[in-house]
Amino acid sequence: MKLEIAAWLAGLLGFALLVAGVWMVHRPGAFIVAGIGLLAWAWLADQAAASKVERGGG
Structure with a gap:
């Protein structure tokens, strides 16, 4: 978490x-x-949120 x-x-x-x-x-x-x-950061955050939902991390 700290890392x-x-x-x-x-x-x-x-x-x-x-x-x-x-x-x-x-x-x-x-x-x-x-x-x-900022556009790149928003895209990466969106991809991370989508992968979390796909894995069921909700």
């Missing part, structure tokens, strides 16, 4: 640092990177 939380926080921090770095170089690009990242 799962640590991995989630590391991913969140990495995404925030990526967007901040792009923001320093090119501000509109940061919005594009953030939008793509």
Whole structure:
């Protein structure tokens, strides 16, 4: 459980640092990177929820 939380926080921090770095170089690009990242995160969360339902984890 702790490893799962640590991995989630590391991913969140990495995404925030990526967007901040792009923001320093090119501000509109940061919005594009953030939008793509959030879409990817939503897709992964949807896939994880769907697999949990298929296995009966409810």
